[in-house]
Amino acid sequence: MAHEISRRRLLGSIAGAGVAGAGLAIAGGSASVAAPASVVTEPAVPFHGPHQAGISTDVQDQLAFAAFDVSTTDPTELVTMLKSWTAAAEAMTRGAPVPGDSTSAAVPPADTGEAEGLAPSRLTVTVGFGPGLFDGRFGLANRRPAALQPLPALPGELLDDAGSGGDIAVQACADDPQVAFHVIRNLARLGRGTVVTRWTQLGFGRTSVTGSGQATPRNLLGFKDGTRNIRGDDSAALDQHVWVGSQSDQAWLHGGTYLVARRIRMYVENWDRDYLSDQQAVFGRTKADGAPLTGTAESDPPDFAATGADGAPVIAHNAHIRLAAAENNGGLRILRRGYSFTDGIDPATGTLEAGLFFLSYQSDPAAFVTLQRKLGASDALNEYIQHVGSGVFACPPGVSGSGDHWGSALFDA
Amino acid sequence: MAHEISRRRLLGSIAGAGVAGAGLAIAGGSASVAAPASVVTEPAVPFHGPHQAGISTDVQDQLAFAAFDVSTTDPTELVTMLKSWTAAAEAMTRGAPVPGDSTSAAVPPADTGEAEGLAPSRLTVTVGFGPGLFDGRFGLANRRPAALQPLPALPGELLDDAGSGGDIAVQACADDPQVAFHVIRNLARLGRGTVVTRWTQLGFGRTSVTGSGQATPRNLLGFKDGTRNIRGDDSAALDQHVWVGSQSDQAWLHGGTYLVARRIRMYVENWDRDYLSDQQAVFGRTKADGAPLTGTAESDPPDFAATGADGAPVIAHNAHIRLAAAENNGGLRILRRGYSFTDGIDPATGTLEAGLFFLSYQSDPAAFVTLQRKLGASDALNEYIQHVGSGVFACPPGVSGSGDHWGSALFDA
Numbered sequence: 001m002a003h004e005i006s007r008r009r010l011l012g013s014i015a016g017a018g019v020a021g022a023g024l025a026i027a028g029g030s031a032s033v034a035a036p037a038s039v040v041t042e043p044a045v046p047f048h049g050p051h052q053a054g055i056s057t058d059v060q061d062q063l064a065f066a067a068f069d070v071s072t073t074d075p076t077e078l079v080t081m082l083k084s085w086t087a088a089a090e091a092m093t094r095g096a097p098v099p100g101d102s103t104s105a106a107v108p109p110a111d112t113g114e115a116e117g118l119a120p121s122r123l124t125v126t127v128g129f130g131p132g133l134f135d136g137r138f139g140l141a142n143r144r145p146a147a148l149q150p151l152p153a154l155p156g157e158l159l160d161d162a163g164s165g166g167d168i169a170v171q172a173c174a175d176d177p178q179v180a181f182h183v184i185r186n187l188a189r190l191g192r193g194t195v196v197t198r199w200t201q202l203g204f205g206r207t208s209v210t211g212s213g214q215a216t217p218r219n220l221l222g223f224k225d226g227t228r229n230i231r232g233d234d235s236a237a238l239d240q241h242v243w244v245g246s247q248s249d250q251a252w253l254h255g256g257t258y259l260v261a262r263r264i265r266m267y268v269e270n271w272d273r274d275y276l277s278d279q280q281a282v283f284g285r286t287k288a289d290g291a292p293l294t295g296t297a298e299s300d301p302p303d304f305a306a307t308g309a310d311g312a313p314v315i316a317h318n319a320h321i322r323l324a325a326a327e328n329n330g331g332l333r334i335l336r337r338g339y340s341f342t343d344g345i346d347p348a349t350g351t352l353e354a355g356l357f358f359l360s361y362q363s364d365p366a367a368f369v370t371l372q373r374k375l376g377a378s379d380a381l382n383e384y385i386q387h388v389g390s391g392v393f394a395c396p397p398g399v400s401g402s403g404d405h406w407g408s409a410l411f412d413a
Numbered sequence: 414m415a416h417e418i419s420r421r422r423l424l425g426s427i428a429g430a431g432v433a434g435a436g437l438a439i440a441g442g443s444a445s446v447a448a449p450a451s452v453v454t455e456p457a458v459p460f461h462g463p464h465q466a467g468i469s470t471d472v473q474d475q476l477a478f479a480a481f482d483v484s485t486t487d488p489t490e491l492v493t494m495l496k497s498w499t500a501a502a503e504a505m506t507r508g509a510p511v512p513g514d515s516t517s518a519a520v521p522p523a524d525t526g527e528a529e530g531l532a533p534s535r536l537t538v539t540v541g542f543g544p545g546l547f548d549g550r551f552g553l554a555n556r557r558p559a560a561l562q563p564l565p566a567l568p569g570e571l572l573d574d575a576g577s578g579g580d581i582a583v584q585a586c587a588d589d590p591q592v593a594f595h596v597i598r599n600l601a602r603l604g605r606g607t608v609v610t611r612w613t614q615l616g617f618g619r620t621s622v623t624g625s626g627q628a629t630p631r632n633l634l635g636f637k638d639g640t641r642n643i644r645g646d647d648s649a650a651l652d653q654h655v656w657v658g659s660q661s662d663q664a665w666l667h668g669g670t671y672l673v674a675r676r677i678r679m680y681v682e683n684w685d686r687d688y689l690s691d692q693q694a695v696f697g698r699t700k701a702d703g704a705p706l707t708g709t710a711e712s713d714p715p716d717f718a719a720t721g722a723d724g725a726p727v728i729a730h731n732a733h734i735r736l737a738a739a740e741n742n743g744g745l746r747i748l749r750r751g752y753s754f755t756d757g758i759d760p761a762t763g764t765l766e767a768g769l770f771f772l773s774y775q776s777d778p779a780a781f782v783t784l785q786r787k788l789g790a791s792d793a794l795n796e797y798i799q800h801v802g803s804g805v806f807a808c809p810p811g812v813s814g815s816g817d818h819w820g821s822a823l824f825d826a
Contacts, residue, residue, distance in 0.1 A: 062590070062617075064755075105690035112685055113635020113700055114753070117628065162760065177475075177590075177617035178631075181755055185633075185765060189685050197765070200757050202615075204475075204590035215530065218591075220598075222526020272525055272602055277518035287526055288516075340527070342477075342594055343756060344613050347575065352598065352610070 042175050044120035047093040049398040050255050051243060054124030055335065055361050056232040059217075060173040063203035063339040063357065064180035065261070066188065067130070067166025067391055068195035075138040079411050081194040085127070085170075085187050086405035092179075095120035098186050112189065115182035123174040125183055127406050128259045128393025132167045143410055145250040147258065147364050148394045154369070155376035157387040163263060166198045169393045171259070171359065173337075177202070199389070201263065203339025203357045216290060216298065220266050220340050220354055221384070223283050224290035227298050228325070230335045241333045244363050252409035255397030257361045260334075260368040263341075263389030266355035271384045282380040284319030292321065304328065318380040324371060332370060334362040355385065365392050455588050457533035460506040462811040463668050464656060467537030468748065468774050469645040472630075473586040476616035476752040476770065477593035478674070479601065480543070480579025480804055481608035488551040492824050494607040498540070498583075498600050499818035505592075508533035511599050525602065528595035536587040538596055540819050541672045541806025545580045556823055558663040560671065560777050561807045567782070568789035570800040576676060579611045582806045584672070584772065586750075590615070612802070614676065616752025616770045629703060629711065632769055633679050633753050634797070636696050637703035640711050641738070643748045654746045657776050665822035668810030670774045673747075673781040676754075676802030679768035684797045695793040697732030705734065717741065731793040737784060745783060747775040768798065778805050 045053050070078060088098045092115070100110025134144035150165070172183035181202070188197050205217050219225040230237045239245070244253045271279070276287060284302065285292055292302035294314050304322055306314045315322050326333045342354035360368055376382065396407055458466050483491060501511045505528070513523025547557035563578070585596035594615070601610050618630050632638040643650045652658070657666045684692070689700060697715065698705055705715035707727050717735055719727045728735050739746045755767035773781055789795065809820055 102689070105693075106688050108686050109635070109689050109692075109700065111635075112633075112681070114631045114633050116631060116635065116701075178753065181617075181633075181753075181767075185681065185767075188765070189682070192682075196763055197758055200755070200765070202755060204594075218527045218529060220525075220527050220594075222522070222524075222529065268525070268598065269602070269605075273521050275519050276515070276522050279522075280518075287522065288529075340591065340594075342613070342615060345610055350609055352601070352613070354594075354598075 042119040042121045044094050045122050045124050047090040047125075047399065048401055048404075050400075051398045052124075052126045052256075052395055053093070053398070054126035054171055054173050055242065055257060055337075055395070056238055057122075057124050057173070058232055059205065059337055060122050060124070060180075061175045061205065062173065062177040062180045063201070063205070064172045064177070064184045065201045065203070065357065065359075066170050066184045067198045067200075067261075068168045068170070068188070068191060069198045070133065070137070070167045070194065071196050072194045073137050075140075075411065077194050078138060079405075079407070081191050082407045082411075083405045084190045086399055088186060088190060089125035089183065090399070090402075092183055092186070093120065093123050093125060095123075098190070112182065112186055114185075115176075115179050118176055118179050121174040121176035121179040123172065123179050123183065125187075126171040126173075126259075126395060128169040128171075128395040129407070129410070130165060130167045130169065130391065130393050132165070140410065143250060143252065145248060145253055145394055147366065148392065149365075151260070151365065151369060151390055151392050154372050154387065156382050157376065157390065159390050160263075160388050163199045163201075163389040165391055166393075168195060169259060169261065169391060177204075201341060201357050201389075203341045205339045217338075219338065219356055220268055220342075221271055221279070221283075223279075223285065223287055224298060225338060225356075226336060227285075227290055228321075230333055237333065238335070240363075241367070242335045242361050242363055252396060252407075253394055256395045257363060258365045259391075259393045259395050260358075260360045260362070260365055261389070261391040261393070262358040262360075262372075262387050264356045264358050265353070265386045265388045267351065267384050267386075268354055269351050274384075281316055282320060282384075284315040284321040293319075316380065318378050320375070320379050320381045323375050323379050329371060329374070332367050334360040334367050334371065336360050361395070455532040455534045457507050458535050458537050460503040460538075460812065461814055461817075463813075464811045465537075465539045465669075465808055466506070466811070467539035467584055467586050468655065468670060468750075468808070469651055470535075470537050470586070471645055472618065472750055473535050473537070473593075474588045474618065475586065475590040475593045476614070476618070477585045477590070477597045478614045478616070478770065478772075479583050479597045480611045480613075480674075481581045481583070481601070481604060482611045483546065483550070483580045483607065484609050485607045486550050488553075488824065490607050491551060492818075492820070494604050495820045495824075496818045497603045499812055501599060501603060502538035502596065502819075503812070503815075505596055505599070506533065506536050506538060508536075511603070525595065525599055527598075528589075528592050531589055531592050534587040534589035534592040536585065536592050536596065538600075539584040539586075539672075539808060541582040541584075541808040542820070542823070543578060543580045543582065543804065543806050545578070553823065556663060556665065558661060558666055558807055560779065561805070562778075564673070564778065564782060564803055564805050567785050567800070569795055570789065570803065572803050573676075573801050576612045576614075576802040578804055579806075581608060582672060582674065582804060590617075614754060614770050614802075616754045618752045632751065633681055633755075633767055634684050634692070634696075636692075636698065636700055637711060638751060638769075639749060640698075640703055641734075643746055650746065651748070653776075654780070655748045655774050655776055665809060665820075666807055669808045670776060671778045672804075672806045672808050673771075673773045673775070673778055674802070674804040674806070675771040675773075675785075675800050677769045677771050678766070678799045678801045680764065680797050680799075681767055682764050687797075694729055695733060695797075697728040697734040706732075729793065731791050733788070733792055733794045736788050736792050742784060742787070745780050747773040747780050747784065749773050774808070 097111035102109040174180040216224040290298040294303035337359040510524035515522040587593040629637040703711040707716035750772040
């Protein structure tokens with residue numbers, strides 16, 4: 001990860017910009033405070049491309065997520081904001097500041113500055129449009145993909161409206177939390193007067209490993225999570241299950257995907273009191289290695305037909321991996337990008353407010369709904385979790401180049 | 414940072430421990446899922462020593478902090494818990510799991526497992542005892558250091574009682590957020606029936622740099638924060654300002670220190686609307702380089718006597734660095750260990766609930782009180798911040814070896 005790319009100096013010329021009333025010779029002292037040679041830099045992920053980055057990209061360590069509601073009713077203002085967001089995200093992805101004047105004394109700096117000096121940190125910024133954007137306020141009612149509807153009520157969920165929904169979602173992922181937060185803060189700022197922040201979520205999920213050799217991270221239940229996930233380099237599976245193809249009813253969404261976000265509270269104190277054998281039965285895997293209970297290695301395919309000496313299935317009927325497996329759901333697969341979270345103490349119970357912020361990408365939200373109807377009804381894990389936040393968003397395709405912007409085909413079509 | 418130390422396998426023998434009802438030949442498959450060669454490992458910080466780690470230790474990227482209230486009235490239970498906490502913290506610091514049985518099928522695993530496979534990540538675990546511990550419940554009333562009193566009311570603060578105080582504080586710092594969280598969760602679990610978690614706080618503050626060449630991190634106001642902080646390798650300054658010496662009224666605290674924790678909300682949206690020149694006047698430093706307004710490099714000593722052409726001081730009377738400087742406070746210095754935080758949206762205002770979780774270590778909490786009385790009354794920064802949480806704790810000295818435990822001298826004296 002020791003690439004040569006480093007975050008561009010945000011305010012290199014400020015020192016010469018003059019400080020009102022100071023009357024001092026403040027020379028450009030940039031060289032004298034250059035980062036030391038031991039700086040750990042991390043590479044930039046390309047921003048432009050046929051698909052948005054941050055979907056099939058190798059999962060970064062940290063997440064900052066925000067859902068916004070649009071407060072203007074003027075579609076021109078919305079497009080202007082999306083253009084400024086695109087330019088800002090492209091710059092921040094390279095490790096550069098938000099474009100604009102950050103050096104003049106008598107203006108608020110264009111960039112808030114807290115990521116200055118930090119590496120690009122594999123930052124990706126991904127946007128999605130919620131069903132509310134197509135409610136007629138912006139002349140987009142006939143551009144709504146038929147599949148983009150608020151999710152139906154799902155079994156076992158207990159949703160907090162204030163932490164659900166939203167007209168626009170922004171997912172910022174990076175290996176540095178301050179780099180990810182910097183995105184949400186600066187996009188909220190650029191959106192002032194056009195959008196209001198509805199809810200945010202931070203997440204973490206470091207694996208100590210990056211790249212194609214990425215190890216499967218563990219969730220807060222201590223189990224490896226994502227063993228059978230779609231790999232970011234499996235383009236055939238991505239084309240089949242994730243990217244919206246030319247069959248879509250809305251041309252602007254070709255090359256895009258649908259994001260489902262679910263805030264899943266985990267009752268970790270209860271889980272921690274459970275026997276190891278029961279924990280393993282709930283998942284259908286061993287805790288140590290993540291092997292299916294019918295195998296010996298994490299990558300072994302589960303044998304759902306196997307029975308033990310007592311005739312019972314080795315992987316229980318209500319085991320999480322049985323219910324979620326593609327082979328038990330007509331081949332359905334979704335691309336998951338989960339992050340752990342903890343947000344203090346639940347005042348009602350004194351327990352840790354912790355869990356999994358579940359993000360899945362799929363070519364139709366119905367894939368998630370089908371799986372969650374089954375899991376929410378029968379999963380042995382339901383004793384220990386609850387879905388408490390939810391959102392669904394249509395993610396446009398990637399930005400093709402410097403003249404393009406998020407949502408260009410949606411608004412221009 | 415590519416050391417050879419790696420987190421010990423938590424559950425290496427689980428695979429052979431048998432799964433009830435499975436009747437399968439689940440062989441020990443540990444070797445086949447060994448971490449790939451590309452694992453980024455990070456070294457362990459020694460747990461034992463004259464002082465607790467996590468105070469003068471180079472600041473790690475991530476913080477998980479928890480304050481606990483003691484729920485038992487039996488001092489023996491409290492000592493038993495502190496012994497188990499010490500053993501667990503020592504193990505986790507090495508990258509090992511919480512001691513105990515994590516491999517038998519018919520017990521809850523001793524370790525919750527989410528840090529399995531992760532590097533030690535420079536983890537430190539630091540404890541402190543709040544004033545409430547000395548209220549007589551545990552026969553410690555005559556062991557209370559005179560300096561350990563609830564902080565007096567301070568100007569400008571608006572404290573949330575639910576996020577303040579506590580009988581025992583635990584500060585877990587690591588370069589991996591999951592490693593830090595793992596500590597808080599497992600200590601809370603070991604403390605069940607003895608303590609209840611009162612409040613927690615996550616923080617981040619990555620600098621992309623570690624070691625003695627550590628660059629000054631930026632806070633969420635975009636400014637370098639900590640330029641004139643006490644360095645972890647400045648043992649003379651630590652002895653003078655941080656460690657409690659033999660003059661203490663309580664022998665058990667020799668080699669310890671006092672921790673002050675302050676949750677400081679930053680009104681970042683207001684700050685972001687401020688002109689660069691005003692932001693710089695508030696701090697008394699340039700935003701780009703962190704140089705004092707009277708100098709050209711970050712390390713230049715501020716010249717508080719300098720005046721501009723208009724006769725006004727270059728560093729304003731109410732500039733943050735003027736009010737906080739040791740030379741303007743009779744030589745007072747404190748060791749700061751600040752972390753940025755963001756905890757979603759403030760429902761009352763729709764603004765980001767973000768700021769600085771300020772931790773300072775000093776040989777007498779009066780040092781903090783003196784500085785904060787001045788800052789809280791006059792600091793130009795007060796327009797943009799508010800102290801909303803607070804705690805004070807006496808941190809015992811380090812654990813000397815495997816037969817020792819946190820608080821041994823306090824309870825045995």
